[in-house]
Amino acid sequence: MKLLDIFGTLKKDMDAVEQQLYRSIDVDQELLKETSLHLLQAGGKRLRPVFVLLGGKFGNYNLDRLQHIAVPLELIHSASLVHDDVIDDAHTRRGKPTVKSKWDNKIAMYTGDYIYAKALSLVTKLGNPEIHRILSKALVQMSIGEMEQIRDFFNTSQSVRNYLLRIRRKTALLIAVSCQLGAIAADAPVEVSRMLYRYGYNVGMAFQIRDDLLDLKGTEKQLGKPPGSDMRQGNITLPVLFALQEERLREPLLREIADIHAGDGSADTSRAIQMILGSQGISRAELLADRYIEKALSSLQRLKDNKAKKHLQDIAYFVNRRAY
Known part of the structure; x- marks a missing residue:
């Protein structure tokens, strides 16, 4: 199932959001315009604007008003990716050079x-x-999550609880407020916006766990980057933490991670990936995403x-079974 199949009824409005997205970054400074366009042209699922529009379907739907939420939320997500690529020293995203790779960190x-x-x-x-308050x-919470991720680079002693709190801040919150703010902008009842927030939060948590699983299970063609990029960059994700809890794997896996840490950013992660794929870490992480x-x-x-409720249900199923 493709996302376009799920929210096909939103295509006209999503096209309008996409056009507004490009208009919003227009600037006289040529280099800034070029780098911003490069980022947006790399594509993406545009899930956050979709959640805003679907949230708006539970109130007084007004595209002109909802665009003032949908576009900023996608911009915030995009900006966070640019910063992530600098922190992670990532050279590709979605199969294309990152802004830091094509230009530089500054x-x-x-x-x-x-x-x-x-x-x-x-x-x-x-x-x-x-x-504005939400x-x-x-x-603020996203910024804290970024700092926590840096703090925990190659930290194999971190707890599962720390991992979950970090992805809550880095990923789940923005998806949660996308659903919530769409409803609020459409003057939906408070209880509706709260339910949508809870929906978005839980979908966001599952989304990130699935993303971390794909980094280990996916191919370079699917991911747009080499498998094992998270480990190479120092991000110790949930399936890795679960695998480290297995006595037979802990010491050899720790040695592999130490070797990756000692590498120059292009270390071979294949042996570590095979260990994790042969552990219970994958199935345990999948169960938590479920x-x-x-x-x-x-x-x-x-x-x-x-229809919006049905679309939200379909997106939840998509998120939990996606291969990209």
């Missing part, structure tokens, strides 16, 4: 800063202070039945 960081600033300026067009709080999806679907039960 250009990438200023590009990310510019896109963040544009996002915040667009949100101000909505006069609802609750929207979004600013999420941005649980988050179950919670997400449960959050939708009290919402009125409509």
